[in-house]
Amino acid sequence: MSQWATRFEGLHGDLKTRRSVIRSDEGLRERELRKLSVLSEAVGRGFRDRGVDGLTATLAAQVAVTVFGVAIDRWFD
Incomplete structure (x- = not known):
């Protein structure tokens, strides 16, 4: 288990x-x-700063945040 996974595992109860x-x-x-937005x-902005076009950067960012949220929800359940 990575260092980050271990750190988050210790916070599971508090985060849940x-x-x-x-909710x-x-x-x-x-x-x-608003915070997720x-x-x-x-x-x-990070993607655009690295040369990714605006539409692709926006789409990738929104997908990344959504996937992160789904992963967190699955971890809690």
Whole structure:
């Protein structure tokens, strides 16, 4: 198991509780969506800074953030 996987495994319970709290409150859900949008924009900007065209960078960033979210959800379940 990688160093990052080990670090996240130790946080599993806390992160699962955090997810439950966010899912139970509309304001927190909205805030979480804004944070994910900011993350996607940052990833897209990183791709563009490395020469990827705008459309491809935006699409790749949104897919990456979505896949990350699905992976986290599967890890919790």
